[in-house]
Amino acid sequence: MNFAWRIYRRLAQAFPHEFKLACGTDMMQLGEDVVEEISRRHGVAGLIRLLADIAVRVPVEYLSEMRRDWRYAWRGLIQSPGFALVGILSMGLAIGLTTNVYTSKWALLFRDLPAAANAKRLMMPQRSAEGDIAPTSYYYVERYREQTGLFAGAAAFQIGVPFNVTLPDALNAKPERVFGQLVSSDYFSVLGVPSQRGRVLSAELDRPGDPPVVVISDRFWRNRLSSSPDALGQVLRLNGQIATIIGIISTAPSASIPLSYSFRSPFRRRLPRNSRTTSFSNAVPKSSCPYCVWHRASRLRPQKRASTPSHVDSTTRILPCRSAPTKAGA
C-alpha cells in the first residue's frame, strides 16, 4: 500500500502546473484518504485501478492545457494580424536560415566521407591551389594502382576528348567531330562494365606496340554504323590514326560516351605523361573506412616530382563515384 501511495504521489506531482494550482492539493489529500479504503475493499486490483486512473489523466491534462494554449495563441494572433504577420515571418526566416546554416555545415563536415564510405567506387581528383577539383596526373594513378592493399583497382579516364572520326565505309570522306573518352586499359574492369558484343579494353589487348583499338557505345553502333553486324573488326580513323573496333558496350556508366579509346594509343602518346590535364582517377577501395583511404592515399607521394605543376597542391580528395562522367553523346 505504501508503494502504491508513493507512486500515486509521484504521478500527482506530474500533472501540469495549472492543474496542480487548481486541484493538486485536494487530489493529493483525497488520494491519501482513499488509498487505504480502496486497498481494504478492492485489494491489489483496486490499487492498480487507482494508479491507472491517475496515470491516464496526466497526459490527458497536458493535452488539455496544450489545446487551451493553442486556442489562446490563435485568438491573440487573430486579434492583432500585424503582429501575427511579423511573428510568422520572423519565425519563418529564422527557421529557414538556421536550417540552411546547419545543412551547409552538415554537408561540409559529414556528407562527403560517409557517402564515400558506402561507395563501391571512388573518384580521386586532386585539389588545385584555388580549391577547385583538378585532374590527377597519370603518374599518381599508377601509384594508386600499386597500392594493392588499399585499392582493388585504379583506372584513369579523360572525358570530352574530341575525335575527328571517319567511318569505315567512308574512310576518305570528311571526318566528323565526336567527343569520346580516353581510358586506361583497366577502366572497364574497374568500373565493372561488360561488353555487349566483342570485348572491352584490357591489359592483354593494350600492350605497347599493339595496333590501336577502340570500344564504341551501342548508341554509336546503331546511329553511325547502322547496327551493322560486321562492325566488330572494322576500322575507324580517329584523328588520322586507324583504330580497330573491338567491342560494343551498352550498360551504364560508359554507354552514353560514344568512343572509349586507349591511353596507350598514338593519340595519347602525343600528350606529356605527367600532364595534369590528362586524367581523373577512379579507384575501388578495399578499406571501408574513408578516413583510412584518404590518409593513406595522401601519403602516396613521399617525394614531390620536379615536374609537378605549381598550381596543384598535394591534397587528394575522395568523392563517391555514383556514376561515370558523361559529357558527350553520339
Added chain:
Amino acid sequence: MKDLDPQSFLPLKSQWFHIMLALAGGEQHGYGIMQEVLDRTTGKVRLWPATLYGSIKRLIEAGLIEESDLRPAPELDDARRRYYRLTALGSRVLNAECERLQELLRAIRLKQRMVTE
C-alpha cells in the same frame, strides 16, 4: 454565463451529472462528492480521484460549479479541503438534464409496459 443555453450542455457526461447531483444538496468537498456518489449508487459508481478532479476542473471552467467561500462549522471543517457548489447556470443545466432523463425514463417505462402486455 447567463446567456448560455442549458440545452447546449446536454446530454451531460455521466461523471459530470453525478458530481452536479451531489452538489445539488449543498456545498461539498471532493471526498464528500465521491462518498455521496458511492452511497447513492450503492458502490456501483466510484469516481476515482484523478477523474473526479479532472471533471471538477472542467465543470469550473464551464461555469457549472464554483468554489465556495462558505465553510462549515470549525469543528466540522478541514482547512485543507476546498468546497464546491453549483452556479445558477449549473442548477439550470442540472434541471434540464434531470428533465431529459425523466422523459427518457417515461419512454423506457412506456416501452416496458408495452413489452410486458
